[in-house]
Amino acid sequence: MWIFAVNEQAGGGRGRRVWKKVEADVKRRGIPYLAILTSCPDKASARIRTELELRPSEDIKAVIVIGGDGTLHGLLPVLAGSGIPLGIVPAGSGNDTARAFGIPKQPLQALERVFTSLARPVDLLLLTGGSPALPRLVLTALAIGFDAAVADAVNQSSYKKLCNLLRAGSLAYIIGVFQTLLTYQPRRLQLTIDGLEHSFERGWLSAICNTPSYGGGLRICPDASSTDGLLDVCVVHSCKPFQLLRLFPTLLSGTHTRLSYVTLLRGRAVAVSADGPAPTRVFGDGETVGSVPLSAQAAKGLLLLLH
Numbered sequence: 001m002w003i004f005a006v007n008e009q010a011g012g013g014r015g016r017r018v019w020k021k022v023e024a025d026v027k028r029r030g031i032p033y034l035a036i037l038t039s040c041p042d043k044a045s046a047r048i049r050t051e052l053e054l055r056p057s058e059d060i061k062a063v064i065v066i067g068g069d070g071t072l073h074g075l076l077p078v079l080a081g082s083g084i085p086l087g088i089v090p091a092g093s094g095n096d097t098a099r100a101f102g103i104p105k106q107p108l109q110a111l112e113r114v115f116t117s118l119a120r121p122v123d124l125l126l127l128t129g130g131s132p133a134l135p136r137l138v139l140t141a142l143a144i145g146f147d148a149a150v151a152d153a154v155n156q157s158s159y160k161k162l163c164n165l166l167r168a169g170s171l172a173y174i175i176g177v178f179q180t181l182l183t184y185q186p187r188r189l190q191l192t193i194d195g196l197e198h199s200f201e202r203g204w205l206s207a208i209c210n211t212p213s214y215g216g217g218l219r220i221c222p223d224a225s226s227t228d229g230l231l232d233v234c235v236v237h238s239c240k241p242f243q244l245l246r247l248f249p250t251l252l253s254g255t256h257t258r259l260s261y262v263t264l265l266r267g268r269a270v271a272v273s274a275d276g277p278a279p280t281r282v283f284g285d286g287e288t289v290g291s292v293p294l295s296a297q298a299a300k301g302l303l304l305l306l307h
């Protein structure tokens with residue numbers, strides 16, 4: 001039995017279109033499947049948890065998510081450590097998880113990949129501390145500070161929908177950068193990585209990554225690997241707003257790492273705190289997860305992924 005978890009709203013309605021194609025193909029193949037179409041992450045998790053409890057685990061081939069990074073994020077607590085593999089047919093706006101694992105954008109190619117791949121263990125990022133109190137699991141990256149404020153602005157915007165229609169998810173992010181720059185104040189960021197303290201005056205953002213990109217292909221930690229048991233950290237600090245703007249185009253290629261106001265770090269456990277006029281927001285997998293202070297650590301091989 002293959003269980004499909006479908007978020008029809010992902011990618012501004014792309015989830016629905018992708019599911020139509022996928023369902024037709026699954027019917028043609030004549031394989032047993034169960035589709036769970038949900039309107040919110042909590043209902044999706046509860047339904048899948050029930051289905052997993054009802055059946056012997058050897059009867060379940062995988063849970064295949066039709067959606068974006070947010071949909072995947074919502075299912076991590078159910079699938080992590082369960083031994084049930086996750087498959088991905090990308091249907092979101094950013095699709096950074098699919099990008100990280102080389103999963104094709106084209107739905108039927110992605111489905112073929114799911115059916116023909118081995119389930120391989122990948123690391124997750126385990127978030128603790130924070131406000132509201134966590135723990136929480138994240139697959140791609142944590143965005144802390146300016147980049148989280150951008151994600152917030154994009155999620156609340158009307159242009160996200162339009163950009164999705166134009167199939168230009170990263171354009172929405174670029175508009176969000178300009179919008180956020182009008183009000184955001186840099187602040188002192190303190191990071192403790194495997195016990196070593198790093199302090200940054202005028203810290204704009206800090207990204208903690210399990211995989212290389214966020215925001216629809218911005219390669220913030222280009223060398224991040226989801227199989228090394230480590231988290232890659234990028235801090236942008238001590239620069240003027242125009243230098244921050246100059247940084248964003250270079251994120252597409254990952255060449256921002258050469259800039260003097262970009263610091264890259266790596267470790268197993270990362271703690272972050274900030275001093276600032278307003279709470280320093282945190283997003284994980286493009287979803288809001290609260291604000292700093294927080295601690296994150298790499299959880300080695302906690303998820304089985306078909307890729």
Ligand SMILES: Nc1ncnc2c1ncn2[C@@H]1O[C@H](COP(=O)(O)OP(=O)(O)OP(=O)(O)O)[C@@H](O)[C@H]1O
Nearest residue numbers: 010011038039040044068069070071092093094095
């Ligand atoms: N299983 C689910 N069913 C319905 N809605 C969900 C589910 N999981 C998450 N959501 C909600 O749908 C929103 C959009 O889903 P998702 O994040 O996957 O798509 P996206 O934002 O278009 O793509 P991406 O995250 O890749 O940029 C999420 O922010 C979340 O609030």
